Amino acid sequence: MKVIYTIVAVFIILFIISFSLQNASDVTLTYYGLLGDKGVTLPAYMLMFMAFLVGVVFTGLLGFTERLNLTRTIRQLNKTVRDLRRELRSNDAFTAGGEQPDNLTEP
Numbered sequence: 258m259k260v261i262y263t264i265v266a267v268f269i270i271l272f273i274i275s276f277s278l279q280n281a282s283d284v285t286l287t288y289y290g291l292l293g294d295k296g297v298t299l300p301a302y303m304l305m306f307m308a309f310l311v312g313v314v315f316t317g318l319l320g321f322t323e324r325l326n327l328t329r330t331i332r333q334l335n336k337t338v339r340d341l342r343r344e345l346r347s348n349d350a351f352t353a354g355g356e357q358p359d360n361l362t363e364p
Contacts, residue, residue, distance in 0.1 A: 277302040
């Protein structure tokens with residue numbers, strides 16, 4: 258399995274290198290003068306990698322918030338299970354003593 262990971266990593270590195278060499282032309286970014294009067298000049302591959310990185314970070318943040326929500330839901334459900342088990346034990350204690358719990362009495 259480690260060999261497969263190494264082969265995939267080598268192909269990814271080769272792709273990044275060849276992509277960078279093929280897209281080395283400069284691109285000038287301007288945005289209403291906020292990036293300077295003449296803008297910022299970057300190689301095209303750097304702009305694409307930056308956009309990819311922003312997407313990865315954004316997706317990671319969404320995944321993190323989803324994980325927090327799931328953790329909170331799990332905690333609430335575990336509390337509900339504990340409460341139900343506690344109620345079940347108390348009902349078993351009533352029936353073991355010969356008495357019926359209030360919620361099981363017949364009208």
